Amino acid sequence: MKGGKPVLLTDEQMRLFITQGYLILKTVYGSSFTASLRIN
Amino acid sequence: MxxxxxxxxxxxxxxxxxxxxxxxxxxxxxxxxxxxxxxxxxxxxxxxxxxxxxxxxxxxxxxxxxxxxxxxxxxxxxxxxxxxxxxxxxxxxxxxxxxxxxxxxxxxxxxxxxxxxxxxxxxxxxxxxxxxxxxxxxxxxxxxxxxxxxxxxxxxxRTAAPAEPSWSNEVREWQPPAGLSSSIYRQEALWEENWNWLCGSMGSLAGTAPDEEESVRELARELENPFEPAALHAAYELARRGRKGTDALLQGIRHESVAVSRVSAYGLSAAGKEAVQGLIDALSDERAETAVHAAFALGEQRQLAAEATPRLAALLDHPSEEVRRSAVEALGLIAAPVDLAVAGLIRALGDADVQVRFTAGLSLCRIGAPAQAAVPHLEAALDDENRYVRAHAAEALRYIGTDQAKDVLIKSLFNTRWCSSTTPASTFYP
CATH class of the missing domain: 2.60.120.620 (q2cbj1_9rhob like domain)
Structure with missing residues (x-):
């Protein structure tokens, strides 16, 4: 898994972060990365 | 795992x-x-x-x-x-x-x-x-x-205050998001202030609403509302209302209720330059909470509050740990005059209170390279008994980033290097 150019938030996501106090997002590499952690 | x-x-x-x-x-x-x-x-x-x-x-x-x-x-x-x-x-x-x-x-x-x-x-x-x-x-x-x-x-x-939007910004003016849940209390002034702050503005609310006496009086009463969202809303609305609004907040920060004092400090943190002298005066209040709240608001005003630095540095001798902690944080945010702020933070690295010491480390992170004079003191802090004093000292050396700071940091990191393969069941091989 490599990094990459940061995926910046949009205006609407920033508005939601300011008003709600959170955002639920998903990483690009999350699923492929899970196997390497051996969580089960 | x-x-x-x-x-x-x-x-x-x-x-x-x-x-x-x-x-x-x-x-x-x-x-x-x-x-x-x-x-x-x-x-x-x-x-x-x-x-x-x-x-x-x-x-x-x-x-x-x-x-x-x-x-x-x-x-x-x-x-x-x-x-x-x-x-x-x-x-x-x-x-x-x-x-x-x-x-x-x-x-x-x-x-x-x-x-x-x-x-x-x-x-x-x-x-x-x-x-x-x-x-x-x-x-x-x-x-x-x-x-x-x-x-x-x-x-x-965050180690540096925003100078411009750091997201993919297209529309400069604040507007609420579409479809915001109706269950969220509308904090329009607070939200607008945060948006503008993230765009690089300071004290953006100051003077954005007329300072009519009746509305100021009503909002000042609302500071005492036991429902915190309503009190906080009033504090940020007062920050819009010029000298009269600021004076109401300065009265609020000395209110007998600590909760009213606290929400008033948030309003003052967004009220712009007009609040600075009153906040400096409040640093001398007999009640520790008032001084803490004033130091907080001054810190959020950053360079607008540079004239507070000598008084904040003097507070490092205050008997209250809470006051000293707040002063240390504000010195790192204001960071002007930088030599005076850094000298105060160096002193704070030797404070008897753990939290004063580790907050000094975080403040030095925010100052960065101009805090070079702190490097020998941070090197000593790498041996502190508290894990967060040590960790923040290491971070401060990283953010100072001079050759001298890096040399101290690398030596320390190698000395404390921890092997992720070594466990009680596998002490050295393979």
Missing amino acids: KEIYDKEGNPGNNLLPRIRELQKVFDDPVITGALTSVLGPNYMLHAHRHGHYNAVPVPGGWHKDSYWGYKRMRNHHPWWAMIMYFPQNTPKELGPTGVMPGTPYYETRTFAADETPDEALASGEAGTFALIHYDIWHRSTPNLLGQPRYMLKFEFM
Whole structure:
């Protein structure tokens, strides 16, 4: 898994972060990365 | 990961070096982009991190997190954020974290029922994460499946105030998001201030509403409203209302109720230059909380409050630890005149109170290279008895970033290097 150019938030996501106090997002590499952690 | 938790227990703050693969999470472009957007490009991964393991079928209690076990006055401006990362598929039955929308700005719990449809769940496929304002109310939800559920919590600090938007900004003016839940108390002034602050403005609310006596009087009364969202709304609305609004807030910061004093400080933190002299005067108040609140508001005013630096430095002799902690934080945010601020922070590294010492380290991170004079003192702090004093000293050396600072830091890091393969069961081979 490599990094990459940061995926910046949009205006609407920033508005939601300011008003709600959170955002639920998903990483690009999350699923492929899970196997390497051996969580089960 | 499961084997480590089963055999060795929770690695606590050593989560990253013990499970080195996790560092890759923080190279993910969605994570780096989200953190850059909210905290700017030079954000710091804090030394406290924790892998939560949840296998219980009952919900946890609603709470706000402390600062790695310590208390401080919470910022409304996004100086701190947190990521809760879910490494496995986490349907709602597996007990994801629940957050209460709109609550990061409230010290008190503003909702009655534990179970409410307003709760938002950080559920989703492996790799889902919640980016939260550090101070939002949250809890763990019931794990009804009985399978392991991990949530890896990492904390981040902004090290530089914004000079321009650090997200993909197209529309400069504040506007509320479409479809905002009606359950969220409308804090238009606070939201606008945060948006403008993130765009690089300071004291953006000052003078944006007429200072009519009747409205100022009514808002000043509202500061005493026991429902915190209403009191806070009044504080930020007063910040719009020029000299009269600022004077009402300066009266509020000396109010006999500490809660009124605190919400008034938030208004003053956004009221612009006009509030600075009154806040400097409030630093001398006999009540420690008033001085703490004033120092907080001055710190948020940053360079507009440079004339407060001598008085804040003098507060490093104050008998109250809470006052000294607040003064140290404000010195790092104001950072002008820089020599005076750095001299104060060097003194603070030798304070008797752990929190004063580790806050001095964070403040020196924010000053960066102009804090070069602190390097020998930070080197001594690397041997402090407290883990966060040591960790923040190491970070400060990194952010100072001169050759001398790096040499001290590298030597220390090699001396304390920890091998992620070495365990009681495998002490040296293979």
